[in-house]
Amino acid sequence: MGIIDNINKLFDHRVRLGIMSILVVNEAADFNRLKELLNVTDGNLASHLKALEQVKYVQVEKSFVDRKPNTKYSTTKIGKQEFKKHIDALEKLIPK
Amino acid sequence: MESKNYLKDIGEIKNLMNRSSRFISLSGLSGILAGLYALIGGAIAYFFLFPEPGGFILFNSWNFKMLIVLLLSIAVLSIVTAFLLTSQKAKRNGEKIWDLTTQRLLFNFFIPLVTGGIYILIKLNSQHYGLTASLMLIFYGLALVNASKYTIGNIKYLGYAQIIIGLVCAALPGFGFWFWLLGFGVFHIVYGTIMYFQEQKA
Numbered sequence: 477m478g479i480i481d482n483i484n485k486l487f488d489h490r491v492r493l494g495i496m497s498i499l500v501v502n503e504a505a506d507f508n509r510l511k512e513l514l515n516v517t518d519g520n521l522a523s524h525l526k527a528l529e530q531v532k533y534v535q536v537e538k539s540f541v542d543r544k545p546n547t548k549y550s551t552t553k554i555g556k557q558e559f560k561k562h563i564d565a566l567e568k569l570i571p572k
Numbered sequence: 573m574e575s576k577n578y579l580k581d582i583g584e585i586k587n588l589m590n591r592s593s594r595f596i597s598l599s600g601l602s603g604i605l606a607g608l609y610a611l612i613g614g615a616i617a618y619f620f621l622f623p624e625p626g627g628f629i630l631f632n633s634w635n636f637k638m639l640i641v642l643l644l645s646i647a648v649l650s651i652v653t654a655f656l657l658t659s660q661k662a663k664r665n666g667e668k669i670w671d672l673t674t675q676r677l678l679f680n681f682f683i684p685l686v687t688g689g690i691y692i693l694i695k696l697n698s699q700h701y702g703l704t705a706s707l708m709l710i711f712y713g714l715a716l717v718n719a720s721k722y723t724i725g726n727i728k729y730l731g732y733a734q735i736i737i738g739l740v741c742a743a744l745p746g747f748g749f750w751f752w753l754l755g756f757g758v759f760h761i762v763y764g765t766i767m768y769f770q771e772q773k774a
Contacts (some may be wrong), residue, residue, distance in 0.1 A: 497588040
């Protein structure tokens with residue numbers, strides 16, 4: 477096995493990788509902000525967020541802003557660690 | 573292995589991290605202009621508002637009020653210029669100027685700046701003018717370093733430079749005016765010029 481041990485299958489998708497990239501450098505982001513940055517459809521984004529939520533890499537906080545529902549996403553500690561491992565593994569794979 | 577794909581992944585990660593957390597860089601030209609305003613303002617103060625050698629400026633005197641007005645106009649003019657040129661640049665690159673990142677940038681920039689400004693005003697009110705230039709440089713430097721986390725570019729180093737000469741200025745009383753010119757005038761022009769050439773290259 478060796479160096480590909482740390483490649484996380486869960487991050488092996490453009491949108492999921494994108495969500496994590498945004499969340500690790502921001503305290504939190506709401507649904508629309510993620511959508512705008514990633515340029516994906518509602519359904520697509522929602523399903524990938526769900527996947528990350530299920531493995532507890534991402535946590536969700538629901539609230540109301542001006543009586544409109546607002547969903548904020550942020551990374552968990554595990555999510556950050558896993559993401560970092562994944563990036564380190566990616567960097568090792570790239571020929572210098 | 574599909575190393576090409578991974579390379580693309582890394583590129584995309586970096587791009588998203590930058591776009592989501594950092595404000596587009598300030599235009600270099602605005603730095604040069606801010607420096608020029610400071611130098612011109614300094615010259616006006618030196619030739620028209622400063623007392624004769626051996627004299628001193630009295631709090632509440634006409635000269636003192638004019639100095640404050642002059643300082644405020646330099647600050648406002650610099651901010652307006654930076655705003656106009658940066659939004660122009662953003663428009664050219666198809667970026668939005670007012671989003672969450674900008675708000676965070678401004679918020680983090682103004683915390684040290686406003687703190688310093690109020691502190692200086694309190695000090696001036698109790699007739700402690702001696703360290704004004706030094707305090708302005710230090711707090712402005714801190715504001716830049718604090719804001720640098722949210723902007724692309726090397727504004728952090730301008731911040732460090734301002735803090736350092738602010739401290740040197742505090743150690744050498746009597747040269748406040750000259751240090752102020754060096755920090756707000758010369759440093760801005762040098763920094764703006766470097767940025768300007770980087771922009772042309774990119």
